[in-house]
Amino acid sequence: MKFICLGYFDEAKWAALPEAEQATLMEECMAYDDELRRGKHFLGGEALGAAANAVTLRMKNGGVDVLDGPFTETKEILGGILLLEAKDLNHAISLMSKHPGVKNGPFEIRCADETINQQIAQRNKQFNQ
Template identity: 35%
Template structure:
C-alpha cells in the first residue's frame, strides 16, 4: 500500500541555510532518501518551494478566486513529501519517524487512494 508522508514545519524552524547545522541536516535527508530507495519502498518525493511562492485557487459560484499564499494561515506549512510503498501503516510510520523534519515539525502519514 502506498502512503504519503507530508512534511510540515515552520520555515524558520530547524537548521537554516548558512548555519553550521544546515549541511548535516540536508545530509540527513540525502541519507534518509537513500535508505528508503535501498529498502525498495520509495515511490517518489520532493521538497516544495517556500510558502511565499504559493498561490491558492478556489471556485465559488462558478467564479475562480486566486490569492497569493497558502490555503491556511498556520505556523507549520507543507514543505515536502515522500510517497512510500509499505506493507502496512506500521512500516510507513517507522519510516516517517526517520524523516529529519520529524524532529522539528510533524509528519502526516496518509494512505494513497490509487485509481486504476
C-alpha cells in the first residue's frame, strides 16, 4: 500500500534553531530516508518552499479568490511530503514514528487513493504518447 506522509513544522521554531542544529536534524532525516530506501519503503518526497511564498485558492462568489500564504489556523505549516510503501497503516505508523522529522513537528499519514491515482496515470499516458 502507498501512503502519503505530510510533515508539518513551525517555521519560527525552525528559524530559531542554530544552523548547526538545523543541519544535524536535516542529516538525521536524510539518513532515515536512506534507511527507508534500503527497505524499499521510500517512494519519493518533496520539501516545500517557505510558506511566505505560498498562496491558497478558494472559491468565493463564483470565482477564485487568491489568498496570500497557507490559510490555516495553526503556526505549523506543511513542510514536505514523503511517499511511503508499507503493508498497512500500522506498518506506516511504525516506520514514520522513527523518522527524526517528528522531533520538529507532526506527520499526517494518509493512504493513497489508488483508484484515482490509476485514473491520473492513465490520463498522463494519453498526454505522454
